[in-house]
Amino acid sequence: MGLPNDLAADVADIGRLDAVPAILNLACELTGMGFAAVARVTESHWVACSVLDKIGFGLQPGGELVVTTTICDEIRRSGQRVTIDNVPEDPAFCHHHTPAQYGLQSYISVPLRLRDGTFFGTLCAIDPQPHRVSSPHIVRSFELWAELIAFHLEAERQLACSAAALRDERAEAELREQFIAVLGHDLRSPLAAISSGAELLKDEALSKDGQGVLELMAQSTARSIGIVDSVLDFARARLGGGLGLTLAPAIPLRPVLAQVVAELQATHPGRQIVLDLPALPPLPADPGRLGQVLANLLANALTHGADDAPVQVTARATNTDFELRVSNGGPAIESSLLPHLFQPFFRGRPQARSEGLGLGLFIARQIASAHGGTLTVASAAGETSFCFRMPRAPA
Numbered sequence: 243m244g245l246p247n248d249l250a251a252d253v254a255d256i257g258r259l260d261a262v263p264a265i266l267n268l269a270c271e272l273t274g275m276g277f278a279a280v281a282r283v284t285e286s287h288w289v290a291c292s293v294l295d296k297i298g299f300g301l302q303p304g305g306e307l308v309v310t311t312t313i314c315d316e317i318r319r320s321g322q323r324v325t326i327d328n329v330p331e332d333p334a335f336c337h338h339h340t341p342a343q344y345g346l347q348s349y350i351s352v353p354l355r356l357r358d359g360t361f362f363g364t365l366c367a368i369d370p371q372p373h374r375v376s377s378p379h380i381v382r383s384f385e386l387w388a389e390l391i392a393f394h395l396e397a398e399r400q401l402a403c404s405a406a407a408l409r410d411e412r413a414e415a416e417l418r419e420q421f422i423a424v425l426g427h428d429l430r431s432p433l434a435a436i437s438s439g440a441e442l443l444k445d446e447a448l449s450k451d452g453q454g455v456l457e458l459m460a461q462s463t464a465r466s467i468g469i470v471d472s473v474l475d476f477a478r479a480r481l482g483g484g485l486g487l488t489l490a491p492a493i494p495l496r497p498v499l500a501q502v503v504a505e506l507q508a509t510h511p512g513r514q515i516v517l518d519l520p521a522l523p524p525l526p527a528d529p530g531r532l533g534q535v536l537a538n539l540l541a542n543a544l545t546h547g548a549d550d551a552p553v554q555v556t557a558r559a560t561n562t563d564f565e566l567r568v569s570n571g572g573p574a575i576e577s578s579l580l581p582h583l584f585q586p587f588f589r590g591r592p593q594a595r596s597e598g599l600g601l602g603l604f605i606a607r608q609i610a611s612a613h614g615g616t617l618t619v620a621s622a623a624g625e626t627s628f629c630f631r632m633p634r635a636p637a
Contacts, residue, residue, distance in 0.1 A: 245304065249289055252282045252362075253304050256291035259394045265365075265387045266294035272383060275348060275369035280391060283314045283363040291363070297370060299344075313340050314351055314364045321361070323352040325381060328372035348373040350380070354388045357396055365391065433470060437463045475605045476586055485605075485612045487531060492524035495532065495557065499566070502536045503555055510544050514552040522559050525634060531609045532566075535617075538602035539568040539628045547626070548572035559634070566630040575621040583619055606630070 244250065256262060266278040276297035282289045288309040290301045301307075309315045313324050313335075326332050326349040329341040340346065351366035365388045367375070375381075440460045448456060475485060496519050507515050536555070543553045551571025558565045575583070582588045586604040603617075606628075610617040615632030 245287075245289060245306075249282055249284070249287055250304070253289060253291045255395055255398060256280050256282075256391075257303055258398055259292075259391065261394050262292045262391060263294065265391065266292060269365070269367050269384065269387065270294055270296065272380060273348075273350065273367055273369075273375050274373050275350075275367040275375070277369065278365075278367040280354065280365055281312075281314055281363045283309065283312075283318045283361070285309070285318075288312050288314055299368070311340060311343055313338070313349065314366060317351055317353055317364055318361055321353055323350075323381065323385070325350045325376040327374050327376050344368070345370050347371050348375055350375040350384060352381070352384045352388050354392055356392055362392065362395070364388075433463055433466050473601070475608070476601050485531070485608050487528040487612050489526055489528055491526050493527055493529045494524050495522045495527070495529070495564070498529045498533050499536055499555070499557060502533045503540065506537065506540050506544065513544055513549070515540070515544075516552045516554045518554065518556040520557070522557060522564075525559070525564055527564075527613060527632070528609075531612070535606045535609050535630055536566060536568070538606040539566075539630070542602055542628070543568050543570035543626075546570065546572065562634055564632050564634060567627055569625055569627040571625060574623045575619070575626055580619065580621065584617070603628075 245253065262280055266280070269278040270276065277293075277295050277299045279293045279301065280291045282291050286309060288307045290303055290305045290307075292303055293301050293305075295301060317324055326335050326341070326346075329338075329347050329349075330336055335341060335349075341349070346368050348369045348371065349366070351364045354362045354365055356362055365384055367384075437460065440456055440463060443456055499519055500517065503515055503517050507513075540553065540555065547553055547570025554567075554569045556567045556569075558567075584603050584607045587600045588604075607617040610630055610632065613632040615630065617628065617630050620627050620629070
């Protein structure tokens with residue numbers, strides 16, 4: 243049977259440390275002993291991780307000894323080093339089973355602990371001849387080498403973890419790109435084709451019922467495209483590199499905003515939208531994205547505002563800022579809900595009327611942030627107001 247996976251990994255980790263063979267060579271040169279090793283020692287296993295064998299002891303990396311036959315097992319339990327200069331003259335080990343079983347006359351082994359104090363194993367050396375290994379400078383050298391091996395072992399593991407994390411991050415980035423590509427092409431393109439086909443069929447001679455079905459198809463397709471666009475923006479904002487802007491140096495905002503209001507007024511003929519758009523100076527911005535902000539805020543107001551109260555759209559420009567405000571009547575938003583309004587997929591009260599995914603306000607705030615601006619909300623009895631504000635100059 244092979245080693246358990248965790249022990250095999252420990253052997254491999256020590257085997258990757260270039261410093262270990264040099265340390266084992268120094269250990270033998272300093273003591274005059276013929277065998278040195280780094281051993282992984284657990285309650286049930288003694289495994290050689292790296293070996294320098296000049297006496298034909300017969301162990302290779304990955305080789306095992308029965309742990310109960312080793313002095314390292316006692317070191318694991320006591321946490322104390324063991325040094326033996328000459329077995330017959332050592333009162334503690336002259337009758338010990340390990341020297342007798344393996345033919346040892348001299349022995350040194352120090353614990354190898356990780357930074358958190360976890361016992362990993364030992365740095366040990368043995369020889370069939372006596373050697374003075376209890377000298378303070380030899381003991382201290384072995385202890386320092388054990389600390390050095392533990393340091394390199396943990397550094398190697400941290401490096402491996404970092405490399406694995408980087409590979410995972412790259413793989414996740416590729417998946418994000420694939421996800422965004424699917425949204426942008428594989429879902430949106432067929433919907434666009436259906437929408438175009440529905441437009442072409444409007445010129446065909448259809449029954450009244452057929453015209454009704456066609457109109458329903460067109461509305462459903464347009465709503466589906468809007469949902470896909472919202473999810474695509476969400477993916478870019480949260481999974482990709484953020485919402486992209488196509489900044490124009492100076493755009494006339496009034497026509498952009500008025501067009502958005504006209505489109506939503508056409509789909510909500512029974513609602514009153516009051517538009518207050520004075521002459522606005524050209525501003526550096528992304529016109530499509532600013533139109534999207536207004537569309538999301540206005541759609542939100544029309545959905546959640548009181549049916550018998552007008553929705554007001556107001557724009558102002560100062561020397562430093564541009565401000566767009568959308569206000570609707572109705573009861574105040576519960577204070578417990580306010581901190582969550584701009585979170586993705588948040589849809590407020592379960593009974594709230596909504597056909598969307600709860601991404602509109604999240605996306606609007608992301609667009610505001612991309613322009614170096616803010617999107618805030620204030621709600622009191624009778625009025626709720628969302629305010630988009632951005633600097634006149636690019637952030």
